[in-house]
Amino acid sequence: MSGKSIVIIGAGLSGTLLAIRLAQRGFKVQLHEKRADMRHVQMSAGRSINMALSDRGIKALKLIGMDEFMLNASIPMTGRMIHSPDGQTSLQPYSGRPGEYINSISRGGLNIGLLDKAESYENISLYFNSDCIDADTERGICRFRNTDGTISEVKADLFVGADGAGSALRNAFYKHSASLRFSFSQQFLTAGYKELHIPPGNEGGFLLEKNALHIWPRGRFMMIGLPNLDGSFTMTLFTDFDGENGFESLQAEDDVEKYFNKYFPDASALMPDLKKDFFMNPTGSLGTVKCWPWQYGGKFALLGDAAHAVVPFYGQGMNCSFEDCVVLDQLIDQYGDDWPSILPKYQDARKQNTDAIADLAVENFVEMRDLVADPVYIKKRQLETRLEFNYPDYFSKYSMVTFRADLPYSFAKEMGNKQNQLLMDICSTTSDISTLDTDAVMDQIRKLREDRQE
Ligand SMILES: Cc1cc2nc3c(=O)[nH]c(=O)nc-3n(C[C@H](O)[C@H](O)[C@H](O)COP(=O)(O)OP(=O)(O)OC[C@H]3O[C@@H](n4cnc5c(N)ncnc54)[C@H](O)[C@@H]3O)c2cc1C
Numbered sequence: 161m162s163g164k165s166i167v168i169i170g171a172g173l174s175g176t177l178l179a180i181r182l183a184q185r186g187f188k189v190q191l192h193e194k195r196a197d198m199r200h201v202q203m204s205a206g207r208s209i210n211m212a213l214s215d216r217g218i219k220a221l222k223l224i225g226m227d228e229f230m231l232n233a234s235i236p237m238t239g240r241m242i243h244s245p246d247g248q249t250s251l252q253p254y255s256g257r258p259g260e261y262i263n264s265i266s267r268g269g270l271n272i273g274l275l276d277k278a279e280s281y282e283n284i285s286l287y288f289n290s291d292c293i294d295a296d297t298e299r300g301i302c303r304f305r306n307t308d309g310t311i312s313e314v315k316a317d318l319f320v321g322a323d324g325a326g327s328a329l330r331n332a333f334y335k336h337s338a339s340l341r342f343s344f345s346q347q348f349l350t351a352g353y354k355e356l357h358i359p360p361g362n363e364g365g366f367l368l369e370k371n372a373l374h375i376w377p378r379g380r381f382m383m384i385g386l387p388n389l390d391g392s393f394t395m396t397l398f399t400d401f402d403g404e405n406g407f408e409s410l411q412a413e414d415d416v417e418k419y420f421n422k423y424f425p426d427a428s429a430l431m432p433d434l435k436k437d438f439f440m441n442p443t444g445s446l447g448t449v450k451c452w453p454w455q456y457g458g459k460f461a462l463l464g465d466a467a468h469a470v471v472p473f474y475g476q477g478m479n480c481s482f483e484d485c486v487v488l489d490q491l492i493d494q495y496g497d498d499w500p501s502i503l504p505k506y507q508d509a510r511k512q513n514t515d516a517i518a519d520l521a522v523e524n525f526v527e528m529r530d531l532v533a534d535p536v537y538i539k540k541r542q543l544e545t546r547l548e549f550n551y552p553d554y555f556s557k558y559s560m561v562t563f564r565a566d567l568p569y570s571f572a573k574e575m576g577n578k579q580n581q582l583l584m585d586i587c588s589t590t591s592d593i594s595t596l597d598t599d600a601v602m603d604q605i606r607k608l609r610e611d612r613q614e
Pocket residue numbers: 169170171172173174175192193194195210211212213290291292293322323324325326327328353396463464465466470472474475476477478479480481
């Protein structure tokens with residue numbers, strides 16, 4: 161299609177997916193990755209880290225013909241399994257409609273699958289151990305440090321920074337922030353996270369319900385668990401860094417043992433390596449990155465976490481990054497390789513939506529760690545499940561974000577919050593929701609939508 165050259169910085173999830181799509185369109189793509197080729201190095205302690213793949217991400221994978229391949233390597237999770245402190249469990253379905261569920265997929269497996277596919281295209285050149293250290297937006301070049309320490313200057317018609325939350329390209333924009341009028345904000349939560357592990361049962365079976373995302377909500381902190389294909393679960397503890405029940409309070413093995421036995425007794429009984437994992441695995445921080453503009457001169461653009469890192473509580477960071485690729489692809493349909501026309505439209509189309517999912521993700525932390533155990537919230541979820549089952553035009557906020565790739569995140573946030581408020585008000589004054597006139601509830605919800613359109 162075009163003799164124009166494209167350099168993508170970062171062969172993570174979104175950079176590799178975009179490289180494939182551009183190659184399918186006939187572009188010549190260089191894909192530079194700072195790290196070694198993950199297909200040939202030992203993954204962290206051989207353990208799976210998994211993530212929730214949902215409709216926006218699936219739509220992007222479909223675009224490159226990899227949706228079925230990836231879904232075959234994933235585990236459907238139909239709802240949240242809530243674990244109360246006394247060991248009781250209850251399933252809150254994600255939707256009352258069949259077919260609306262999320263998928264647990266190995267992060268490494270997904271990235272490797274994308275890299276394998278990328279490698280099959282002659283017009284993609286892969287460069288590992290190629291660390292972007294700077295960009296000169298005036299001269300239109302990026303500098304890369306190679307394994308031997310030498311520095312290469314690379315020219316291209318388009319540079320895409322898909323280099324994650326600590327993006328080097330974004331840092332270059334920041335360095336020239338006065339001339340680019342570049343705005344940047346990074347907001348950390350007071351909470352961090354640590355990955356832990358439940359191994360498979362004796363014959364490779366699952367020790368918890370397989371088709372659910374498990375949550376242990378405990379007020380200011382929580383643990384979640386996602387199933388892996390080998391029967392294990394990747395567990396993640398989210399808690400404050402400081403203060404009571406924070407990481408700071410868990411310094412000795414004894415502290416960890418007591419804490420898990422007190423707050424997560426059913427899970428800790430299934431975690432033989434808990435103390436080892438706890439002290440071996442790093443504690444990660446959680447932050448939201450917002451910036452603007454995402455492009456410079458029709459030649460440099462940011463994609464995925466580099467432009468909009470979000471906290472993981474809606475399971476949307478990757479899905480949203482993949483959606484960036486879909487939007488870019490739609491603009492290529494319209495404008496071909498006219499990057500100076502495409503890039504401003506790309507950033508304009510995405511910004512209000514990525515801001516919306518960033519805010520939704522922070523709000524969802526409170527919902528997951530606390531609200532899911534609240535009696536009014538539980539009634540609201542039951543009512544929503546009934547509405548979804550009976551009314552084809554009802555979609556909860558979660559459904560709009562997760563299962564409606566046709567709706568912008570900004571719409572899901574605005575309508576979803578209004579609906580939530582209405583339903584929480586109804587449920588807080590209704591003792592038995594089975595007595596509710598759901599036709600009347602739906603009339604109120606439709607009215608909210610009509611009011612918005614006027
Ligand atoms: C604990 C946790 C759980 C999550 N769970 C989910 C989930 O369930 N669902 C979901 O959708 N999202 C989830 N996310 C978010 C998701 O991981 C990210 O949004 C997603 O990885 C972003 O993809 P990306 O391609 O933009 O960046 P990345 O996947 O981070 O890829 C960036 C790549 O760029 C490379 N790179 C970095 N710097 C340079 C450089 N200077 N030069 C060259 N290469 C460079 C990196 O090595 C990396 O390979 C989670 C995040 C966290 C922290």
